[in-house]
Amino acid sequence: MGALAEKKQGDLAARLAAMDAPARGGAWLEAARAEARARLMAMGLPAARDEYWRFTRPASLNAPTPEPAAPFDDGGEAPMFGEVERLRIVFTDGVFDAAASDPLELAGVEIETLEEAGSRDIHWARDLYGVLETRGHSPVERPFAALNTAFAGAGVVIRVTGRAARPVNLIYRHESDTSDAILHHLVKLEPGADLTLLENGPGAARLSKVLEVDLGAGARFHHVRTQGRDPERTAVTHVFARLAEGATFKSFTLTVNGRLTRNESFVELAGAGAVAHLAGAALGDGAELPFHHDDTVFVTHSAPECESRQVFKKVLRNGAVGVFQGKILVREGAQKTDGYQKSQALMLDDDSTFLAKPELEIYADDVACSHGSTSGAIDEEALFYLRSRGVPERQAANLLVLAFLADAIDEIEDAAIADDIRTRLEGWVKRHRG
């Protein structure tokens, strides 16, 4: 065994030694866990020398115990998505909180906790749990996703047969300074079904989360998440999605604060005419605590006439670090692919870092793919123009920060939710920057 493999195995052994096995599930869940564990054992944990971890140090995610992180006091702000009629499902430090949740009943939707579904001998979740995750390791291994599948004890499984009457809102509360949460959710949309999934909150001192999304033909899935403002927490999240013919997947993530966040998305456009949009807005200030945010996105076009769009924006200052690794893979036969990728950073000072690795890999000859990655400071011309109209410098700069994020936020389909996010951001930016 080489030194690198030895290090990866050593880190994994130390991590596993500190972990508790989740409550025993039914046969299918235990089989899936065992399989994931075997895959994990073959991979080991990520190492700083792995190409996929070149820009983000995995040490704090590998560590047997999380760095302590205090929950953030938002001063009694109105709850995120509070204005939306929604079904609330609450997890506190990674544990399903039935008392704080709404009854898991929604027209057009079957919802169960992972524990419930896992305890049955026969369940549709069997064909999805760990299945998309397994497909997501090629060409790049994602050990934290396998670890998640092997050890997750909580989550929800959602199957939508029609149009969900209301959005489902997964709320992640963080109360313990030392919580180390592992959540795994499944979402299956039958052909033509429609669901909006909202997620908010940090979840834990250290959070590992996997979301597997299987979209049937013509299904529509909208996903909006905000990762909470706890400045000390760390998180590694994975979204694995597979889209059948004509399906639509739209995902937007807002991240404000966080010592370390690695959001990985792995989306496969498997049926003709499918559409996937992924967007993210991250704001980080490294003045008091480190801020490191990593968006790692892999979109695969396996079928013709699909459209994918990536729009990721970061606002950085005081030593904050932003990372974007985004790839569009167009397989042979995926003709008429329309692939687009944009990653941009707005640097509010000279101390911050933006690392971007945009990639296109194309094996079809009739496609339109483009990518652009930029980083820059606030536009002085625009700033002067605003000031010359009487807008004070700080306010003008804040307006330009929000303007920079606008096209990521525009990816949110629901206008009311988009407005809510804009208003909150405005408040946060204003309060933070004065």
Next chain:
Amino acid sequence: MLKISNLHVKLQEEDKEILKGVDLEVPAGAVHAIMGPNGSGKSTMSYVLAGREGYEVTEGSATLDGQDLLSMEPEERAAAGLFLAFQYPVEIPGVGNMTFLRTAVNAQRKARGEEELSAADFLRLVREKAKTLKIDADMLKRPVNVGFSGGEKKRNEILQMAMLEPKMCILDETDSGLDVDAMKLVSDGVNALRDEGRSFLVITHYQRLLDHIKPDVVHIMAAGRIIRSGGPELALEVEHNGYADILTETA
């Protein structure tokens, strides 16, 4: 209203003097025009008055109603009543034109200790002013100046002026890039704002704008100085003979 005395300005980066002792006074209610060859310092003067960075005032003063403009931040100058219609209005992607207008109007009201305009009052006002400038709802919704034609950008400048109701308006080559119809529209917009309490300084290369916006006084600027001042006939003289005669005369 506006009083400029012996103003000397150099470019910070190049140590190059652009304005070499400008003296100019625009009384309340007056319309003054400044003409002059390229590179004479006309635009530099408008930027220096508005407070753009990159210039260093080495000597002289500029006051608005007795207030020292040069010691104020750009936003303070605006709140004091100064407005510069840009030669090249800036595009701001991501900021809606309406948001921009409302933010500016309310920021100035706040700076002057006035109450902010209610959303309804603001909307009524902006619609009324936009209509006379033929600015449609779509232009109000779009991001500031993004994808606007040259004429639309200039009309948008005049709309901002109409909304902000400044005391001292500087128009920097507002006629550049305008066709005859757009020039008339923009001029009508400016003329509608003429008032005994409001002054204008119109910077232009061409006499034709001054057919629409009739000046009380015309100044000729060359090599960083006002070299001649006179009535509207001075603009006609330039139009017929060019600057050569005037430059020779005063050399």
